[in-house]
Amino acid sequence: MPLIIITGIPCSGKTKRCNELKEYFQNKAGKNVDVINEIDVVIKSGYDKNTFYADSKKEKSIRSDIKSATQRMLNVNDVLIIDGSNYIKGYRYEIYCMTKLYKTPQCTVHCDIPIEHAWLWNERRPECEQYNREIFDALVMRYETPNSKDRWDSPLFTISAEDELKFDEIYGSLYKVKAPKPNLSTQCPPLASTNYLYELNSVTQEVVNAILSAKKLGIENEFKILDYNLTVQNSCTEGQLMRLRRQFLTYSKMQQIEVNQIAALFVQYLNKSL
Numbered sequence: 001m002p003l004i005i006i007t008g009i010p011c012s013g014k015t016k017r018c019n020e021l022k023e024y025f026q027n028k029a030g031k032n033v034d035v036i037n038e039i040d041v042v043i044k045s046g047y048d049k050n051t052f053y054a055d056s057k058k059e060k061s062i063r064s065d066i067k068s069a070t071q072r073m074l075n076v077n078d079v080l081i082i083d084g085s086n087y088i089k090g091y092r093y094e095i096y097c098m099t100k101l102y103k104t105p106q107c108t109v110h111c112d113i114p115i116e117h118a119w120l121w122n123e124r125r126p127e128c129e130q131y132n133r134e135i136f137d138a139l140v141m142r143y144e145t146p147n148s149k150d151r152w153d154s155p156l157f158t159i160s161a162e163d164e165l166k167f168d169e170i171y172g173s174l175y176k177v178k179a180p181k182p183n184l185s186t187q188c189p190p191l192a193s194t195n196y197l198y199e200l201n202s203v204t205q206e207v208v209n210a211i212l213s214a215k216k217l218g219i220e221n222e223f224k225i226l227d228y229n230l231t232v233q234n235s236c237t238e239g240q241l242m243r244l245r246r247q248f249l250t251y252s253k254m255q256q257i258e259v260n261q262i263a264a265l266f267v268q269y270l271n272k273s274l
Helices: 014-028 039-045 058-074 089-101 113-124 133-142 167-175 197-217 238-254 259-273
Strands: 004-009 032-037 079-083 106-110 156-159 222-223 230-232
Touching: 004 089, 014 079, 014 106, 014 167, 014 197, 032 058, 032 167, 039 058, 039 106, 058 079, 089 106, 089 238, 089 259, 106 133, 106 167, 113 133, 133 259, 197 222, 197 230, 197 238, 230 259, 238 259
Parallel strands: 004 079, 004 106, 032 079, 106 156
Antiparallel strands: 222 230
16 A cells, blocks of 8 residues: 655644545545544544643554554555654654555655744634644644655655645656565565574664663763674663564564674664664
8 A cells, every 4th residue: 555644743734635635546546545644543542632742652652553553554556644743753764664564655745834824724723623832832843854865755745835736746656666675674584594583582682781781881872782793873761772672573573584684673773763
């Protein structure tokens, strides 16, 4: 299922663009379209969006739910649209890795409008649907703008409020390109090691232990894991490490990788995700 990631600050017209894309692909391109709407997932989980975005644990839980739904729904024919802020570049990278795993193209649509314009749109909404100023400003501050030079954001279609969507170009980026090649971490080796799962768990745990040991010594950035001669570039919490290790294990169990590549690919995954 070719994937379209819609991203933008609050009240930048993301759902409007999602509906336009859905209409185009259904009526003019004859494709089945599924939509995962972030706010719908938040509401179904029983959260008010202002209190929800003020709680990082709730946000992580919802992002996990959206990733799981994306993984279930991806296929090579239909269109899947993720309609949400998608403001964390590491999160967009995780989705990108997933689409490569399933060998399906994706593109990013960035709704780019001035901040005060978005705030005016927010004020015109029914009161029950509005962001309060504190949450609105916090989400704007957290927003990591997509960059066409980053492969996980490319091809990137940036659109302002007065622009028309480039439907034909978006269609071409999804259906007139070759299926992406999977990363090394998602390729099957010719012959899998008989103790692959043991090695996968053991090596990734050794990397995590080395990082935690360095943190106890006060080393936060740019330190080497001597046993593997690999460099970890960014600091992280123990909780982040555990979460990213679980995600890496899930991807790697689905598509076995060479045992001697596990450590390098895991560190690469950490550096890209943090």
